[in-house]
Amino acid sequence: MTNLKAQDSALILIDHQVISMGFIKTQEPETAKLNSVTLVKASQVLGLPNVWTSSTEDDNKDWWIPELADLHPAAHAKRVKRTGIIDSWDDPEFRRAVEATGRRTLIMAGTTNDGCLIYTAISAKEAGYDVYAVLDAGGSVFEISDNAANLRMAQAGVKLTTTAAILGELAKDWATPQGAEIRKLLAENLTAAIGGFGLSK
Numbered sequence: 272m273t274n275l276k277a278q279d280s281a282l283i284l285i286d287h288q289v290i291s292m293g294f295i296k297t298q299e300p301e302t303a304k305l306n307s308v309t310l311v312k313a314s315q316v317l318g319l320p321n322v323w324t325s326s327t328e329d330d331n332k333d334w335w336i337p338e339l340a341d342l343h344p345a346a347h348a349k350r351v352k353r354t355g356i357i358d359s360w361d362d363p364e365f366r367r368a369v370e371a372t373g374r375r376t377l378i379m380a381g382t383t384n385d386g387c388l389i390y391t392a393i394s395a396k397e398a399g400y401d402v403y404a405v406l407d408a409g410g411s412v413f414e415i416s417d418n419a420a421n422l423r424m425a426q427a428g429v430k431l432t433t434t435a436a437i438l439g440e441l442a443k444d445w446a447t448p449q450g451a452e453i454r455k456l457l458a459e460n461l462t463a464a465i466g467g468f469g470l471s472k
Contacts, residue, residue: 278318279375285388294411294412296412297412303409308339309438311339311343314343319374320374324351326387360390369395376403377401379391385412404429
Protein backbone atom coordinates (compact mmCIF):
# COMPACT_ATOMS: atom_id res chain seq x y z
CA MET A 272 0.00 0.00 0.00
CA THR A 273 1.08 3.58 -0.57
CA ASN A 274 3.14 5.45 2.01
CA LEU A 275 0.95 8.53 1.55
CA LYS A 276 -0.20 9.73 4.97
CA ALA A 277 -2.76 12.41 5.77
CA GLN A 278 -0.79 13.57 8.82
CA ASP A 279 2.17 14.52 6.62
CA SER A 280 0.16 16.08 3.75
CA ALA A 281 -1.04 19.57 2.83
CA LEU A 282 -3.44 20.64 0.09
CA ILE A 283 -2.13 23.31 -2.30
CA LEU A 284 -4.52 25.11 -4.67
CA ILE A 285 -2.98 27.32 -7.34
CA ASP A 286 -4.97 29.97 -9.21
CA HIS A 287 -8.44 28.53 -8.75
CA GLN A 288 -9.97 31.73 -10.06
CA VAL A 289 -13.16 32.34 -12.02
CA ILE A 290 -11.61 33.59 -15.27
CA SER A 291 -8.65 31.22 -15.04
CA MET A 292 -11.01 28.26 -14.74
CA GLY A 293 -12.48 29.22 -18.09
CA PHE A 294 -9.18 28.40 -19.79
CA ILE A 295 -9.72 24.72 -19.08
CA LYS A 296 -10.78 23.00 -22.30
CA THR A 297 -9.42 19.47 -21.81
CA GLN A 298 -12.41 18.73 -19.59
CA GLU A 299 -15.48 20.63 -18.45
CA PRO A 300 -14.40 23.49 -16.14
CA GLU A 301 -17.28 22.51 -13.86
CA THR A 302 -15.66 19.09 -13.44
CA ALA A 303 -12.41 20.71 -12.32
CA LYS A 304 -14.36 22.93 -9.92
CA LEU A 305 -16.31 19.96 -8.54
CA ASN A 306 -13.12 18.00 -7.94
CA SER A 307 -11.47 20.99 -6.29
CA VAL A 308 -14.44 21.39 -3.95
CA THR A 309 -14.24 17.68 -3.11
CA LEU A 310 -10.53 17.98 -2.32
CA VAL A 311 -11.12 20.87 0.07
CA LYS A 312 -13.99 19.07 1.80
CA ALA A 313 -11.80 16.00 2.19
CA SER A 314 -8.91 18.08 3.52
CA GLN A 315 -11.19 19.26 6.32
CA VAL A 316 -12.20 15.69 7.16
CA LEU A 317 -8.58 14.53 7.20
CA GLY A 318 -7.07 17.58 8.89
CA LEU A 319 -4.89 18.66 5.97
CA PRO A 320 -3.73 22.28 6.10
CA ASN A 321 -4.56 24.31 2.99
CA VAL A 322 -2.32 26.80 1.19
CA TRP A 323 -3.97 28.74 -1.62
CA THR A 324 -2.43 31.23 -4.02
CA SER A 325 -3.87 33.43 -6.76
CA SER A 326 -2.27 35.28 -9.67
CA THR A 327 -2.82 38.98 -10.47
CA GLU A 328 -6.18 38.66 -8.77
CA ASP A 329 -6.75 42.36 -8.12
CA ASP A 330 -5.29 43.69 -11.38
CA ASN A 331 -7.33 41.35 -13.56
CA LYS A 332 -10.39 41.21 -11.31
CA ASP A 333 -10.09 37.45 -11.54
CA TRP A 334 -11.46 36.55 -8.14
CA TRP A 335 -11.14 33.26 -6.28
CA ILE A 336 -13.90 30.73 -6.99
CA PRO A 337 -16.72 31.59 -4.55
CA GLU A 338 -17.66 27.97 -3.78
CA LEU A 339 -14.15 27.33 -2.49
CA ALA A 340 -13.99 30.60 -0.57
CA ASP A 341 -17.28 29.83 1.17
CA LEU A 342 -16.17 26.30 2.00
CA HIS A 343 -12.88 27.28 3.66
CA PRO A 344 -12.95 30.98 4.67
CA ALA A 345 -9.70 30.73 6.63
CA ALA A 346 -7.69 29.40 3.67
CA HIS A 347 -9.30 32.01 1.43
CA ALA A 348 -8.42 34.84 3.80
CA LYS A 349 -4.80 33.67 4.01
CA ARG A 350 -4.35 33.04 0.28
CA VAL A 351 -1.12 34.37 -1.19
CA LYS A 352 -1.89 36.96 -3.85
CA ARG A 353 0.95 36.80 -6.34
CA THR A 354 1.38 39.95 -8.40
CA GLY A 355 2.77 38.27 -11.50
CA ILE A 356 5.20 35.55 -10.40
CA ILE A 357 4.41 32.56 -12.61
CA ASP A 358 6.07 29.79 -10.58
CA SER A 359 4.44 30.06 -7.16
CA TRP A 360 7.56 28.54 -5.60
CA ASP A 361 9.48 31.67 -6.59
CA ASP A 362 7.20 33.71 -4.32
CA PRO A 363 8.81 33.90 -0.84
CA GLU A 364 5.44 34.41 0.86
CA PHE A 365 4.05 31.28 -0.77
CA ARG A 366 7.10 29.22 0.17
CA ARG A 367 6.87 30.42 3.77
CA ALA A 368 3.18 29.47 3.87
CA VAL A 369 3.98 25.96 2.66
CA GLU A 370 6.90 25.59 5.06
CA ALA A 371 4.71 26.77 7.94
CA THR A 372 2.43 23.75 7.50
CA GLY A 373 5.28 21.50 8.58
CA ARG A 374 4.13 18.93 6.01
CA ARG A 375 6.49 17.30 3.50
CA THR A 376 3.86 15.85 1.15
CA LEU A 377 2.11 18.38 -1.06
CA ILE A 378 -1.12 17.52 -2.84
CA MET A 379 -1.41 20.12 -5.59
CA ALA A 380 -3.97 21.25 -8.13
CA GLY A 381 -3.91 24.29 -10.37
CA THR A 382 -5.56 26.03 -13.26
CA THR A 383 -4.04 25.33 -15.58
CA ASN A 384 -2.02 22.10 -15.45
CA ASP A 385 0.32 23.35 -18.17
CA GLY A 386 0.80 26.75 -16.53
CA CYS A 387 0.04 27.25 -12.86
CA LEU A 388 0.58 23.68 -11.71
CA ILE A 389 3.59 22.37 -13.63
CA TYR A 390 6.15 24.94 -12.50
CA THR A 391 5.20 24.87 -8.83
CA ALA A 392 4.98 21.08 -8.71
CA ILE A 393 8.41 20.60 -10.27
CA SER A 394 10.01 23.32 -8.14
CA ALA A 395 8.56 21.89 -4.93
CA LYS A 396 9.79 18.43 -5.92
CA GLU A 397 13.27 19.86 -6.54
CA ALA A 398 13.09 21.46 -3.09
CA GLY A 399 12.68 18.02 -1.53
CA TYR A 400 8.93 17.70 -1.14
CA ASP A 401 6.91 14.66 -2.16
CA VAL A 402 4.47 16.12 -4.68
CA TYR A 403 1.18 14.71 -5.97
CA ALA A 404 -0.43 16.55 -8.90
CA VAL A 405 -4.22 16.10 -8.97
CA LEU A 406 -4.84 16.42 -12.68
CA ASP A 407 -8.65 16.34 -12.74
CA ALA A 408 -8.91 19.32 -10.38
CA GLY A 409 -7.51 21.41 -13.22
CA GLY A 410 -6.87 21.09 -16.94
CA SER A 411 -5.33 22.91 -19.89
CA VAL A 412 -6.41 24.76 -23.02
CA PHE A 413 -5.08 22.13 -25.43
CA GLU A 414 -4.76 18.37 -25.03
CA ILE A 415 -1.21 18.36 -26.42
CA SER A 416 -0.06 20.93 -23.86
CA ASP A 417 -1.77 19.01 -21.06
CA ASN A 418 -0.06 15.79 -22.14
CA ALA A 419 3.31 17.53 -22.39
CA ALA A 420 2.92 19.05 -18.92
CA ASN A 421 1.98 15.70 -17.43
CA LEU A 422 4.95 14.00 -19.06
CA ARG A 423 7.35 16.67 -17.84
CA MET A 424 6.01 16.50 -14.28
CA ALA A 425 6.26 12.71 -14.26
CA GLN A 426 9.82 12.85 -15.55
CA ALA A 427 10.67 15.23 -12.70
CA GLY A 428 9.34 12.77 -10.14
CA VAL A 429 5.96 14.37 -9.48
CA LYS A 430 3.30 11.73 -8.85
CA LEU A 431 0.30 12.16 -11.17
CA THR A 432 -3.07 11.30 -9.70
CA THR A 433 -6.80 12.08 -9.67
CA THR A 434 -9.24 13.23 -7.01
CA ALA A 435 -10.72 9.78 -6.39
CA ALA A 436 -7.32 8.07 -6.37
CA ILE A 437 -5.64 10.48 -3.96
CA LEU A 438 -8.56 10.46 -1.54
CA GLY A 439 -8.69 6.68 -1.56
CA GLU A 440 -4.96 6.60 -0.76
CA LEU A 441 -5.42 9.07 2.08
CA ALA A 442 -8.50 7.37 3.53
CA LYS A 443 -6.79 3.94 3.72
CA ASP A 444 -9.87 2.14 5.07
CA TRP A 445 -13.53 2.87 4.29
CA ALA A 446 -14.53 1.21 7.58
CA THR A 447 -12.91 3.91 9.71
CA PRO A 448 -14.91 7.04 10.63
CA GLN A 449 -12.74 9.25 8.39
CA GLY A 450 -12.77 6.66 5.62
CA ALA A 451 -16.56 6.53 5.70
CA GLU A 452 -16.75 10.33 5.39
CA ILE A 453 -14.33 10.33 2.45
CA ARG A 454 -16.29 7.56 0.77
CA LYS A 455 -19.45 9.64 1.16
CA LEU A 456 -17.71 12.67 -0.38
CA LEU A 457 -16.56 10.61 -3.36
CA ALA A 458 -20.08 9.23 -3.84
CA GLU A 459 -21.44 12.79 -3.79
CA ASN A 460 -18.75 13.82 -6.26
CA LEU A 461 -19.70 11.06 -8.69
CA THR A 462 -23.41 11.76 -8.33
CA ALA A 463 -22.86 15.47 -8.96
CA ALA A 464 -20.73 14.77 -12.04
CA ILE A 465 -23.24 12.38 -13.55
CA GLY A 466 -26.22 14.51 -12.57
CA GLY A 467 -25.03 17.79 -14.06
CA PHE A 468 -22.41 19.21 -11.73
CA GLY A 469 -24.65 20.38 -8.89
CA LEU A 470 -22.37 21.69 -6.14
CA SER A 471 -23.89 21.31 -2.71
CA LYS A 472 -22.12 23.06 0.12
